[in-house]
Amino acid sequence: MAAIMRLNRCTTVKPSAPTWEGCLPLSEIDLVGSMKHIPTISFYPPPSQNWLTSDDTVSNLLKKSLSQALVHFYPLAGRLRWISGSSAAGGGRLELDCNSKGVEFIEAESESKLDDFGGVLTPVTEYHNLFPTGDYSLPIHDIPVMLVQLTRFSCGGISLGLAIAHAVCDGQSAFHFVSEWASLTRSEPVKTTPYLDRKVLGAGELASAPLHDDPTGYYLPELLPDNDHDRHHEVKSDNSEQKSTVETIMLRLRKDDLEKLRKKAKDSGENPPNRSYTRFEVVAAHVWRCACKARKLRAEQPTSLGVCVDTRNRVTPPLPKGYFGCGAFDLTVTGFSGELVSKPLANVACKIREKVKQVTNDFVWSAVDYLKTQPDLTMFRSDSLELCEAPTPKFYYENPNIGAVSWLTLPLYGHDFGWGKEIYMVPGEIEPESSFFIPDPRGDGSIIVALCLQTAHVDSFKKHFYNDIV
Known part of the structure; x- marks a missing residue:
């Protein structure tokens, strides 16, 4: 899509109150499969309330409630880092440094209209400018765990693009966070407090003897x-x-x-x-x-x-x-x-x-x-x-x-x-x-x-x- 996209500003949103700081071990399930940020994009119609038509109102609301949500979901404000200082030295294992460095929040505007995309059947390649991406040329400890992009379209519609490192949470947890963030934006309390201790899946603990040689089945066939x-x-x-x-x-x-x-x-x-x-x-x-x-x-x-x-x-x-x-x-x-x-x-x-x-x-x-x-x-x-x-x-x-x-x-x-x-x-x-x-x-x-x-x-x-x- 050839419509012009402008990135207006990028800010760092941190928890609105002090949170626990320290190293959070990751489970082995966190450390396999995809390691990159998984992006999603949600599309909203033009707000009907007049007080929401200002360019800054929506972004200010979202940033304020995001900072409140990060008090509960503080791992999202942290940074991943290699155990033993590098991927090679630590066998590719990561841990989560809960240091409240914050979430990257990008504000953008596009000359496109919502109708230009054609709805849910539009190929996802048409949306490549609507979600943030991590800069993987940086050291891991400098890459935000979570990035947000708010895009306002010429018709007044909005898209909210999220990218969250898959090593930190899966889809179930990611949408739990989004649901609670939305509640806080509406001035409602958190409904389900996140359970953050990953020791329930053996994070940071020594291994017992596995029952099977390779229960994962990760080795995939190749073409004959x-x-x-x-x-x-x-x-x-x-x-x-x-x-x-x-x-x-x-x-x-x-x-x-x-x-x-x-x-x-x-x-x-x-x-x-x-x-x-x-x-x-x-x-x-x-x-x-x-x-x-x-x-x-x-x-x-x-x-x-x-x-x-x-x-x-x-x-x-x-x-x-x-x-x-x-x-x-x-x-x-x-x-x-x-x-x-x-x-x-x-x-x-x-x-x-x-x-x-x-x-x-x-x-x-x-x-x-x-x-x-x-x-x-x-x-x-x-x-x-x-x-x-x-x-x-x-x-x-x-x-x-x-x-x-x-x-x-x-x-x-x-x-x-x-x-x-x-x-x-x-x-x-x-x-x-x-x-x-x-x-x-x-x-x-x-x-x-x-x-x-x-x-x-x-x-x-x-x-x-x-x-x-x-």
Whole structure:
């Protein structure tokens, strides 16, 4: 989008009252998967109240309430730092320095109008100027954990872009924070106090003997030699190459389409399920199969689906209410392309269900202990927070694999900062060969599948995505 964007000012917002200062250990679940800031953008219509039309009023309100929210969520005002001074010396392990250095708050204005974006189905690449990004050329201890960008459009509408380091919190915790921030902006009290002690997931403690050699399943299949004709389309580690070879798409699964998929899964398969498959199980199975078809993988090609499982209620006792950190655990489901596309949808959904069922209390603690015993955690990451020390990641999704992250049960909507609820929200960016499942903001039961694929496979994927529903 060619509209002019102006960055007006950047300020640092600190907690409005003194908070605990010191080192907060991170759990092993915090230290794997993505290390970068995860951006989201929420869009709001023009405020109807006259007193909110001033350019400074909204930003001043948000900064004041943000400083109040940071008293409760003070880890967001801190900085990450390497244990032992560097990534190499500490095995890629980080800790959180709660030092109240604050959150970066950017104010911008755009000549665009909300209508220019076209709504929730607009590819996320159109939003690249609407969320802040961390400067990863800096040392980690100089990069804010959280960045905010308030953008005012020419129509009077607003977008609020957030970027929070994934090592500090996952989606559940991030939207908990946003909900409480919105409440404080409306002069209402915090509803659920965040639980900040990560020792409930073994942070900073010694490992016990893991029950399994590698419960994580992070080692992903590679393309077989006969599929090398596709390699010139593949995503490379260089960012410019990624941008030139992948494409983001937003696809809507209407409620009746979703019900057709669920019925198709229930009525087929080798073993009828004892309960209907969930929305996530059938959509993830559908996306995985369509990706295999679009990529024209050989039947004997192994392929993995990466899924994210929330452990909050899978450990004993469950994590405390309001647990603030990463409670979501990544694991992979593996199969062969020929098996996935030739057998009914139910078989693929069942494969996903059975893998997720393995995430029990014993599994989670065994995985944590396994990660504690690893001399270097960088191999379990999809990226790095510090480019000068970034290893070549071994855990990332590329052809023939794909990631699927469900935001279907997260509190994405209803965040009223005093001028009404958002129209819609989107992820600011999607990693190559990954997907997000988002509830349609219209609340009609539809699902938005946000997906980033190699450009050469996009048209074929779209065809299978809709044709294979019936």
